[in-house]
Amino acid sequence: EADIKKKLPLVNKKVLVTAGPTYEAIDPVRFIGNHSSGKMGFALADELASLGADVTLIAGPVALKSKYNSIKRIDVTSAADMLTACLDNFADADACVMCAAVADYTPAQVATQKIKKTEDHFNIELKKTTDILKTLGAQKRDDQVLVGFALETNNEELHAKEKLQKKNLDLIVLNSLNDSGAGFKSDTNKVTLIDRNLNKTVYDLKSKTEVAHDICLKVTQLLTK
Numbered sequence: 001e002a003d004i005k006k007k008l009p010l011v012n013k014k015v016l017v018t019a020g021p022t023y024e025a026i027d028p029v030r031f032i033g034n035h036s037s038g039k040m041g042f043a044l045a046d047e048l049a050s051l052g053a054d055v056t057l058i059a060g061p062v063a064l065k066s067k068y069n070s071i072k073r074i075d076v077t078s079a080a081d082m083l084t085a086c087l088d089n090f091a092d093a094d095a096c097v098m099c100a101a102v103a104d105y106t107p108a109q110v111a112t113q114k115i116k117k118t119e120d121h122f123n124i125e126l127k128k129t130t131d132i133l134k135t136l137g138a139q140k141r142d143d144q145v146l147v148g149f150a151l152e153t154n155n156e157e158l159h160a161k162e163k164l165q166k167k168n169l170d171l172i173v174l175n176s177l178n179d180s181g182a183g184f185k186s187d188t189n190k191v192t193l194i195d196r197n198l199n200k201t202v203y204d205l206k207s208k209t210e211v212a213h214d215i216c217l218k219v220t221q222l223l224t225k
């Protein structure tokens with residue numbers, strides 16, 4: 001049994017992972033999206049499953065496939081859909097890794113018909129979406145582990161620490177867009193992990209699979225201590 005625990009340390013642990021972008025509808029044929037590929041979130045779901053976890057993957061619109069059939073996938077489109085799926089599944093989870101690139105703003109109104117081009121200038125009013133991670137942080141129990149991401153271009157560490165505290169996280173994965181080879185479309189990533197005691201670990205540039213492995217080691221430590 002000690003052997004199984006070593007190889008599959010997350011057996012009987014339920015982990016929720018979000019991945020990919022969200023699409024915010026403007027009208028029936030148009031949306032506001034972002035360049036998230038979903039690769040990091042899918043790599044995390046695969047890695048967690050390989051460690052024995054019971055994984056639920058909430059995926060925005062991406063064409064990726066998971067490595068394991070055991071991963072339960074919930075496909076969503078918008079930030080509002082993702083919020084609903086997260087709220088439906090969070091209470092049951094031992095850990096949640098919020099990797100999705102959730103839209104911060106969504107059109108205030110969605111046109112029911114295709115918008116026709118008329119004026120030379122055209123504005124779309126946007127309203128803030130609900131911060132899913134912050135919502136989950138506010139309802140997190142002591143026995144749950146919550147992991148967020150931070151994508152920054154400047155004052156990276158300060159901003160990441162602020163997000164960690166504001167959203168009541170146990171761990172934040174800082175992605176700096178200043179690091180070459182780190183980013184949306186890339187197969188590699190360079191991250192810094194900061195835990196709730198503000199302990200910081202800086203990692204080298206690696207494949208997203210290897211980065212997922214590093215993150216999952218930390219999550220395993222947090223879940224099994």
Ligand code: CTP
Binds near residue numbers: 150
């Ligand atoms: N996030 C979320 N819900 C949102 C926006 C972001 O759950 N509506 C989550 C992301 O999945 C990520 C974390 O919050 O895990 C940080 O996202 P990021 O875009 O770096 O930070 P924001 O809090 O959105 O702040 P800003 O974009 O202004 O830097």
Ligand code: CA
Binds near residue numbers: 103
């Ligand atoms: Ca954001």
